[in-house]
Amino acid sequence: MTNPDVTHPQVRAMSPIERSEAAMRVAMQSPEKLKTWLQASGRQWVVLNGPQLIDALPWPEGVQAFMHVVAAYRDHRSTIPTGETENVGGEKVDLYHGEVLTLTELDRCIRFLIGKATELDSTWTLGRDPS
Numbered sequence: 331m332t333n334p335d336v337t338h339p340q341v342r343a344m345s346p347i348e349r350s351e352a353a354m355r356v357a358m359q360s361p362e363k364l365k366t367w368l369q370a371s372g373r374q375w376v377v378l379n380g381p382q383l384i385d386a387l388p389w390p391e392g393v394q395a396f397m398h399v400v401a402a403y404r405d406h407r408s409t410i411p412t413g414e415t416e417n418v419g420g421e422k423v424d425l426y427h428g429e430v431l432t433l434t435e436l437d438r439c440i441r442f443l444i445g446k447a448t449e450l451d452s453t454w455t456l457g458r459d460p461s
Contacts, residue, residue, distance in 0.1 A: 372446065407427040
C-alpha cells in the first residue's frame, strides 16, 4: 500500500499522513512486504545524516536503540558470503561482508542516489557544485 487507491472512498478521506501510516501498517505485516514497501517508497538504500539522526533521537534511549540496529546489521552482514575467497594456509576460505559496503554495493547505492537526484532536478550533474 505504498500508493493507496485514492479513488477508494476511505482512502480519499485520509490525510497524507494517515495514508502513509496505513501503508506502514501493511508493510509491517511481514519482512517481504516491508522490503517491497522500502523499494516502492524509494527507501531501497537508507542514507541518513549521522549527526542529524543523533540530534533527532532521544538521549540516551533512542541512541542506544540506534546502536543496537547498527550492531544487528553488522552481525547479519557477517553471515553473508561476498562470493570471493582468500587463500589461508593453502586452503580457499569464503569471505563474508563486513561493516563497510563493498565496491559493488557502493556502486549500486551511488547509481540509485544519482537517479533520485535527477528525479528532483533533471539538470543535476555530478560535476556541478551542489546548490
